[in-house]
Amino acid sequence: MNKHLIVSDEIHDFLADNSPHADPSPLPWRLEDVVRGLRQSREHAQKIRFHGEVRELPSGEVMGQIMEGLAAVLFPTHYGRPDLSEESIDYFVGITLHATLTQLFEQVRRGLLFNASPGDTSDHKHAAREIARRFARQLPDIRAVLVADLHAAQQGDPAARSISEILLCYPGFRAVLNYRLANSLYLLGAPFLARIISNLAYASTGIDIHPGAQIGPEFFIDHGSGVVIGETSIIGQRVRIYQAVTLGAKSFPVDEEGQLIKGKERHPIIEDDVVIYAGATILGRITIGRGSVIGGNVWLMHSVPPGSRISQADNQSH
Amino acid sequence: MNKHLIVSDEIHDFLADNSPHADPSPLPWRLEDVVRGLRQSREHAQKIRFHGEVRELPSGEVMGQIMEGLAAVLFPTHYGRPDLSEESIDYFVGITLHATLTQLFEQVRRGLLFNASPGDTSDHKHAAREIARRFARQLPDIRAVLVADLHAAQQGDPAARSISEILLCYPGFRAVLNYRLANSLYLLGAPFLARIISNLAYASTGIDIHPGAQIGPEFFIDHGSGVVIGETSIIGQRVRIYQAVTLGAKSFPVDEEGQLIKGKERHPIIEDDVVIYAGATILGRITIGRGSVIGGNVWLMHSVPPGSRISQADNQSH
Amino acid sequence: MNKHLIVSDEIHDFLADNSPHADPSPLPWRLEDVVRGLRQSREHAQKIRFHGEVRELPSGEVMGQIMEGLAAVLFPTHYGRPDLSEESIDYFVGITLHATLTQLFEQVRRGLLFNASPGDTSDHKHAAREIARRFARQLPDIRAVLVADLHAAQQGDPAARSISEILLCYPGFRAVLNYRLANSLYLLGAPFLARIISNLAYASTGIDIHPGAQIGPEFFIDHGSGVVIGETSIIGQRVRIYQAVTLGAKSFPVDEEGQLIKGKERHPIIEDDVVIYAGATILGRITIGRGSVIGGNVWLMHSVPPGSRISQADNQSH
Amino acid sequence: MNKHLIVSDEIHDFLADNSPHADPSPLPWRLEDVVRGLRQSREHAQKIRFHGEVRELPSGEVMGQIMEGLAAVLFPTHYGRPDLSEESIDYFVGITLHATLTQLFEQVRRGLLFNASPGDTSDHKHAAREIARRFARQLPDIRAVLVADLHAAQQGDPAARSISEILLCYPGFRAVLNYRLANSLYLLGAPFLARIISNLAYASTGIDIHPGAQIGPEFFIDHGSGVVIGETSIIGQRVRIYQAVTLGAKSFPVDEEGQLIKGKERHPIIEDDVVIYAGATILGRITIGRGSVIGGNVWLMHSVPPGSRISQADNQSH
């Protein structure tokens, strides 16, 4: 249709204005070259092809919103709205749960889709909905364990003046909250989402708890920056841990072709009532016996019996 | 699990704090009563039941984003990013088109779902994608007509200093832009979305063009507040219209049961090169002959031959 | 304390850098002069003094949020969240109501404070809470009238294809919704807020209904841009009005000192089943009898009996 | 560098995943075709070339922020922060002025750049700064005239209960505020920005006042939707105008080549103390004598002497 339009000079000028500096010489960035270079970098090793729809990845940003929603559902006045009254609190919990589960369902679906085997063409809607539903049903029990964790924090830190202070000011508690939710999703079959959740906790607390770890109730991490708890760790009840403690793996077994064997049990077992002070590094599938106290900065690669007291070698004065 | 936890007094107090004033007497809003009253109001006449998934409505907010995307695609430096260079402009157009069509596809799908007959269980994905794709293919032609409309505005208003001024400062042009996009979707089978688009134009321009109207190129509305152009209007080329002009229906035929007969041709035909001044009201399936000039505030319900000059009766001085 | 600090040259330089161009000569805006000029303009006629706290004005922005909340409470899937399910809808209504009433209470309180007489030192919390509570209790009845208005729109416009289209695309309905809420607040004793609400409707619909007007159920405004309905208008049931209709005052009586007498009945009474077409102007405390039809662009300043048909004088052809 | 990297199968798979469906067949939108079509539409009449930098257009969005800043500077508690105290108000005015003038300076510069002649290579920084500075200096005087306009609104509308109500709820006042600021910029040499400002007022008030019009103090527009005041209109003191009034041009003189002659005086002169009721249309360079009253819906194209009373011809009853 536009072929036969008679266009005034003004329109001519405008169209020229509208499409700035057509002269190709002063191009500043050479965008085309960079775009091409990046495309080649992406295509470099590309052998397998995809047919059909785009597989969208889970979104870290949406997972962050989901975690805020879940925290608000569990502790509405502290992590939700501070103005909730007795008559409004259940409405808040109900609609926040609805919105959060709806978002979670979609993210679980994406995670399943992404981990699926190449030939799998299902959309995983049913499985994702079932995971989200079961997860929701576990929330009251998760809350009960978190209340026990609050109790432990209250008992374990002389500086803690109130439960509200622990909820609002203790990174250790927030990391444990994220862990308990991530662990539930991990066990229900959504490990990718669980890892995204633990990374979100890490970004704001510096505490890195793998969602595969097993941790009993009344668990307390004080300060917590630099704490690392590995995938196959097992931690009992009433355990207390300080900043920069590592529960790690000693060595990584490889198979005959030199590839890492994944998923094997390789992290410590910490029995009930153990305390581990700042900077201690405990490596390998060893057992720290019930009630032991591990001193700061200790480097430990062998099991110790219940009731042990381990500390670093003496310092030197010059 | 929480049954057996031993909880300190402090925890007791906290839990009480956390769930404010459990005493039911001072409830301020009686939310429960109002929620129940509103539910009853919703359920009052409810007879037909739904089974299965929620049918989500199209979103006015998302449609607003889509219209901004389409305007940016058509006139990138005026409605998109003012800093676009020759080397970046196509990248901008391409990704904006991708994002906008993806959003549009979903909204079209919702619109189709909503208008579907009760027994229809398809998800309309295929139809929605096809509508979006065809719509995209029409965009260059729509742009050409809009350039002709710009040309008409430039010719028709002595106050217009530049094409950029028309693009950025003329509500009439923005309303016509929305109309041309809405009309395309209307003809492709998405009338609900088309109506949402015309309502968006109305909200910021006060101009109400039904997407079912047919309007030729080089159309210019000056000022425009209060202009109404009805569903079955037909407007030729090079027509100029001023504020508060109505092209409306004279009467609404009803069927034997007294119900309105919908969709019948009931609005005026305006032939090429007609000018209609502010406040004129033209009603019914009449024809305004080519080149006529209709004066301000005229109330017209019969056809006039080409070249007519119609004006209001004389005023009275007291 | 800072007097005795020894500061390095680098710090010296930095501090100089940190507080840009201390040389007073190149000051660009002469902010101080303009600030002083504006202060003098504010103080010019200032005679009465205030003691104590700042009286904060109601906020148009917050009132906009409140109106969105109320619309969502009344029609949750259309104006709230499109994804609401049967099990989630009441939670949504409840918490939205809580949040909205909490905001409304504060705005009502500000409005009352502002309109209070000089000697009044109460904070109006009790009165504001009572107004908000009563308003909430009226919401189900307001919804019922709005459903009747939807019914009238459905009956009155052949272009309306569904109730959803009316809810999402008809500015007339949105203006009536705002009016019905504003009128309730007006009658409960919050006229300032009521006016802010009617202005919000005006900004997006071009329809100006004073919250003091009385309007019966099944009221329908089509298109609506330019409609003005004055403070003391009375409109019966099943009335239909088109764009640019004015129900205004004829003259403004002044008292002995030449001051306007405010609040007197000065706008028309429109009886049941009247239709008023586009652009008609009806002025003064006159009565349009039941079932009358007023034509477009008519200028009417005297009462007409029931069943009247009024239209503009004939046009002139040249 | 990447040529020599040995990449595992996992990486291979990942890279394939990362770049979805490389098979070109199922491309949904054919973006490339549409992008090319739109580029051709842009290039169609392109003859003049640009060399060098992109000329960025003024931004409607930024101009909207500037107008909010200026309104806040003029009436800090109504349009700025409602919590301002005596000791904080000047700080607020000062920094808002600084931020607003800084934004305005850049927008003025862009406007000048855009209107510049082809050979002009200056960046207009000096001129833009000077315009912004002079504009700032006029703000106290502009505020004084706006206070007079408030006074007129207070006198002119029996429904107005307080000055705050006029500031927060009267679209007519907001349109006049925008006009007075736009007119100042228009006279200082920034007509493009001035037009953007008047369009912003139009979008929220439906009132279209060209920034070139001259309007005396104590001006009041009631309701206002559909009011149009043309570029060369002259309005005296204490004039009152109602909704849908047009002060327009009668005809558009063309030069020998049929091009519109721009900028000529073609709109009415309204002398002091005139009242013009709703829907009146006054066209051409005519004079409405001092103290006249023009009735609603009148269509007027000849001058009237001082003290005239003009109204529409009688209606017809059928």
Place this chain on the structure above:
Amino acid sequence: MNKHLIVSDEIHDFLADNSPHADPSPLPWRLEDVVRGLRQSREHAQKIRFHGEVRELPSGEVMGQIMEGLAAVLFPTHYGRPDLSEESIDYFVGITLHATLTQLFEQVRRGLLFNASPGDTSDHKHAAREIARRFARQLPDIRAVLVADLHAAQQGDPAARSISEILLCYPGFRAVLNYRLANSLYLLGAPFLARIISNLAYASTGIDIHPGAQIGPEFFIDHGSGVVIGETSIIGQRVRIYQAVTLGAKSFPVDEEGQLIKGKERHPIIEDDVVIYAGATILGRITIGRGSVIGGNVWLMHSVPPGSRISQADNQSH
């Protein structure tokens, strides 16, 4: 009122549509069960009841805004607006102070309310205002100490190129800034807010300084991740600390009932001019004598005299 409305079939259908799938069988999430479970978890140990108003908690989000405001007030061009000129800087400082103190006042009030004893019915407005006012008065002195801290950073890190780099790129400085503000609030009687502030610093720097610690001027933390400084620590002038240093408590004395004794002095005293290298852990109420150097990863639980040089025991090579 809605009982007598006659509603069309269309309205019937719509209302059914509007309230999706009323059939209770396919409810996906069983929200009601989860909401009830969570309510029971909250109510489990609830014994004490509240009467009257909701006690709103301080908000971490608002405290974050307050900290940004205070940082901007102290270093306007670095943490506020980079475009501040000599004539605008004081306006910026003044209004930012006003807005920040207003927010702080409300948060202090909430904190006081929350920590109040059960019988206390005052609203703490007076005390909160007094705390905010005194805090404001201390800001210039706090700034002077922070300038000394900048000086120390400049002296202590060979990689620091400018003061601006320290202000914008050194997490250690930002943590100290937060500490100095938190410490002031802590001493003025707002310990809960102080803890929220230190947690905010922790989240972005990994540095955990309890607001109760006493720290002299010219304090420098380099890198800083994992640094922990306990509640009763005392640090002299010109102390330098590296990442992962802990100043902690050795043991937690309990009272006769096994409850922690809170508030007792239990953290180290670090005298002037001490340097503590990365990873050192210093526990208990011991004294590190003036000018000592504590090596990396050292675990120290006894006092050392002035001028000590302490380092870790030798490593082992295998």
Place this chain on the structure above:
Amino acid sequence: MNKHLIVSDEIHDFLADNSPHADPSPLPWRLEDVVRGLRQSREHAQKIRFHGEVRELPSGEVMGQIMEGLAAVLFPTHYGRPDLSEESIDYFVGITLHATLTQLFEQVRRGLLFNASPGDTSDHKHAAREIARRFARQLPDIRAVLVADLHAAQQGDPAARSISEILLCYPGFRAVLNYRLANSLYLLGAPFLARIISNLAYASTGIDIHPGAQIGPEFFIDHGSGVVIGETSIIGQRVRIYQAVTLGAKSFPVDEEGQLIKGKERHPIIEDDVVIYAGATILGRITIGRGSVIGGNVWLMHSVPPGSRISQADNQSH
């Protein structure tokens, strides 16, 4: 002009209202005193004066947006939009690159301006543009190295299940990504921006890599909180580092006047294939020979030959 306006009592009252509590006695904050105190603190050591324009600092917030843009350009579906298709991906990369480089250019310019010598009056536009252009050209090579780093992470952590998990959940990778971009800018002559980028990485990962460090491909940091890599460190290929590892300086040489000598090589050299476990501290210009393994918590200040195995001294059991 405002001198001669006659203003009604209502206006008088309003103006009084508008300027709250003029009585100076109850001023709450004494803003003026604090503003003056802070100004004096800023001016305290001010000796050098600036003439002319404000020098705006680079913005941490904008640098954060730039880093998001660059990450999206490098890995579009993981860090950009998850819905990108084969046909849309290059458009996304192109426009994101354009927008990001445009922002980067301005920030580089500010950085150069800020570091410039006092007499330098150029605006550094040319240099900044050149740096941005060269940086863009390096992006494909930087991506290739990052793919090698992903490969190393995949090989080095048994818990890593997919490349997507590493991209979305591994703070170590994100820190390395930021480092590689910062290092490029550092070498191109924008060290200030490079430091801001490394601080951004630090804030979300707790990993502090100075942009001046040299790090070979296939570098992997696991967990990472507390890792510090100093300015003059040199790291070979295939090096693996765990949380809380420090590569630091041993001592800081001062010149004759006691000032730190800046920029000297003072950090370790780590040869190819070295592994350094959690908490190890390696200080000074020493060399860790190829293939060595450094145990956790080790404190090391001397070079070790290739193939060394270093671990902490034994612990003590009590």
